[in-house]
Amino acid sequence: MNDASLPANRGCILVVDAQRNTRAITANLLRARGHTVLEALSGEQALATLAKSEVHLLLTRLQMRPMDGLTLLKCALEVAPSLQVIVTTASGSIESAVESMRRGAFDYVTLPFKEGEMLHRVERALEQTRRQATIGQHAGKFSERPGPSALVGRSPAMRELTSLLQRAAPSDATVLVQGESGTGKELVARAVHAASPRKNKPFVLANCAAVSEAQLESELFGQPRGTRTGAARARRGLFKEADGGTLFLDEVTELTPALQSRLLRTLQDGEVRRVGESTPQRVDVRIIAATHRDIEQEVREKRFRQDLFYCLNVVPLRVPPLRERVEDIPVLAEHFLQRANARGPRPKRLSGAAVECLMDHGFPGNVRELENLVRRAAALAEGDELQPEDFLLPRLPPRRAASKRPTKRRARASV
Incomplete structure (x- = not known):
């Protein structure tokens, strides 16, 4: 996705909602403002669209089946880490909306929404896309230097x-x-x-x-x-x-x-x-x-x-330590692994268990330590999929590991 091509005050927005009427109302409102709007009636369909289309903003309902909005959020950010996401939710499910922001959503809107509020939040999200594109491009120029290389996180x-x-x-x-x-x-x-x-x-x-x-x-x-x-x-x-x-x-x-x-x-x-x-x-x-x-x-x-x-x-x-932005670890680890793959004899991939292992680690050395751990694991692992044991990390007691995850109370405080 090339965010630098985002025109002023316009963008490509993917609207995801299983309810046809709500989806149509939202899409027509955004088209009337000059945005390009794509529609999807499920999370699976949305991911297929993201894989083949340049999208600047994902607007998704939280309550969907079989893939709910939180799952779609996670998968979408894995496909396009710089994507902005706004979730829509019923007024009685604000806690889920806050949880979505802890996981990387830009904002949320309660249903039924007011047109002015929706348009305001959409414009803010697109403006954030432009800002991230400016900084992301510059940060990318320096990402080949030794040390930490990902400035823009989702946390x-x-x-x-x-x-x-x-x-x-x-x-x-x-x-x-x-x-x-x-x-x-x-x-x-x-x-x-x-x-x-x-x-x-x-x-x-x-x-x-x-x-x-x-x-x-x-x-x-x-x-x-x-x-x-x-x-x-x-x-x-x-x-x-x-x-x-x-x-x-x-x-x-x-x-x-x-x-x-x-x-x-x-x-x-x-x-x-x-x-x-x-x-x-x-x-x-x-x-x-x-x-x-x-x-x-x-x-x-x-x-x-x-x-x-x-x-x-x-x-x-x-600059926050890595333990305060645990949700950035999967994206950072994948980024460092891609760099290691570019220099290695054969590509490696991260297993789900390996990601969980990394998220439970305290990282006293922060992003630099994470980069070195991923490079070492990619170099030494015998298989094509990195497992927890490839990182040679000491096992943490479950209570200590769990304490590093952001709580819902802390998530509310940061919103």
Whole structure:
């Protein structure tokens, strides 16, 4: 499905409802607004349509037989992970509608619906398709890089992150990305840059934890040749390299107090001074910083400057750990397996038991750990279908495993 082809305010919508009158009323309403509308009277028929047609939005009734709306939702997102889904349900079945959103639906509408409400929710869903297409295309460009590679997920937490990212990207506001190791903070930073007006300018990465203070100062701000012992060549500096574009400061909380002070002055003045020089140089750089630490705790304990924190934290983006978006695991695992299959001698596939096993795992290493587990299993498995034992994971006690699944109470809170 090519979401980039979605025309402004128009889309291809598949309406699924076993009740002919309701289906016809909905389809005619949407056609009157200029949308292309396909119809299906069952979940099975809908899946056949999705397999051969470009669909931007699936609008399905929850109460159907033999395949109900929740089952159709699951199968449809496996066929087209970027598909938006709106479910319709009787007013007495709101809990099922909330459950559908926990499983990846965009929204729900109660029956009988009001025309204005239905059209409003459809337009919101199609707008989300456009937003995801923009970010998804940019994220896809970076998916061949090592590490996490799926920015847009179906979980409420990832939808919230994507929405905030899309709103923040067009501005020059400084962004602070927080999240555990392996969640994909660099990918988020790259997506912000790629969805911004600076997308055709440099994206420059600086790892603040990788080198010594002196080396990092020279690397960030630049240094003339011979300024320090061992400075055999001049350094332009990453700020100047990123001029007009974006500078990503990874692990920013690892900066020493002296470098924090220099960074703050640069952000305030828009100027850099190379090491050993007094003449400033103007720079036009958007800063995106990231850390896996609790930066507010670092501020309270006087390890990180409060004024610098405020300067960086204009737009805070939190990347959720994988255990908070368990429903994204099947799609991510399938994505990583497809990449592994492209490099392997023969294609592998995931068994249902393997998916359940992965969803029960705690993933302390987050998306990076999932990617490595899938790559290892694909390389070592003897059969064509990956089984739980191929992932070499310790078995979790049933109670601990079950506790990681989102509850209906938590699902309501996130809607």
